[in-house]
Amino acid sequence: MHILVSNDDGIHSEGILALEETLKSVGEVYTVAPDRERNAVSHALTLHRPLRIDEIAPRRFAVNGTPTDCVNLAVKGFLPVRPDMVVSGINKGPNLGDDITYSGTVAAAIEGALLGIPSLAVSVVGLRTDYRFGPAAEFAASLAAHVAANGLPANTLLNVNVPNLDRSELKGYRFTHQGKRLYGEKIEVCPNPRGKHYYWISGDDLGFDPQEGSDCVAVNEGYISVTPLHVDLTNYQALQSMRGTRLPWH
Numbered sequence: 001m002h003i004l005v006s007n008d009d010g011i012h013s014e015g016i017l018a019l020e021e022t023l024k025s026v027g028e029v030y031t032v033a034p035d036r037e038r039n040a041v042s043h044a045l046t047l048h049r050p051l052r053i054d055e056i057a058p059r060r061f062a063v064n065g066t067p068t069d070c071v072n073l074a075v076k077g078f079l080p081v082r083p084d085m086v087v088s089g090i091n092k093g094p095n096l097g098d099d100i101t102y103s104g105t106v107a108a109a110i111e112g113a114l115l116g117i118p119s120l121a122v123s124v125v126g127l128r129t130d131y132r133f134g135p136a137a138e139f140a141a142s143l144a145a146h147v148a149a150n151g152l153p154a155n156t157l158l159n160v161n162v163p164n165l166d167r168s169e170l171k172g173y174r175f176t177h178q179g180k181r182l183y184g185e186k187i188e189v190c191p192n193p194r195g196k197h198y199y200w201i202s203g204d205d206l207g208f209d210p211q212e213g214s215d216c217v218a219v220n221e222g223y224i225s226v227t228p229l230h231v232d233l234t235n236y237q238a239l240q241s242m243r244g245t246r247l248p249w250h
């Protein structure tokens with residue numbers, strides 16, 4: 001059993017180190033991760049410049065690219081073995097609701113799934129400081145062992161979010177659906193010293209839509225959320241109703 005670890009927080013992230021440690025009990029771990037933080041790069045693939053891979057320790061490799069680059073290169077022949085599983089994380093910060101469309105963490109697991117490998121994304125729901133990686137690393141290893149024994153449905157990855165709590169404070173886990181995070185619509189405009197403006201993308205955190213069974217609700221109630229995802233973005237309900245539509249086009 002060979003496990004590929006990656007994540008967008010970069011090769012030196014404590015979250016990656018915590019994950020490597022517990023996954024050793026499940027299989028032989030290789031880490032191929034960006035050489036620096038590459039948060040919110042989504043599923044970007046580097047096609048217009050060469051990539052460099054540095055071995056910084058045995059079976060640990062830093063890439064000057066995106067999380068998706070890392071998984072792509074690792075699986076398609078850089079590593080001496082084809083990984084049996086991809087685990088991306090442990091991310092510093094949540095990947096809940098539709099935020100996952102920006103996520104480099106989830107994208108690394110998506111890349112694994114697209115390449116036909118059972119894949120997990122694991123995040124701890126803390127905000128910028130004091131991350132408790134222990135319970136998330138422990139849960140990730142037990143989930144990885146379960147997936148190794150039982151497999152996953154085809155074209156499926158699991159998105160896991162762990163509340164930033166001590167082990168004894170966690171209420172358990174729930175299988176969930178992707179919820180919806182809510183943000184205020186705001187940009188920050190500031191003057192620069194040369195009289196031009198620059199912009200920060202921002203938006204106040206307004207919480208989440210309280211849909212029953214969602215990842216956001218589970219985590220808010222102290223449960224680990226496990227959401228099965230797939231990459232088919234088709235809205236089948238809309239497709240069904242649109243098939244009866246006539247467009248003004250001849």
Ligand SMILES: [Mg+2]
Nearest residue numbers: 008009039091
């Ligand atoms: Mg990150």
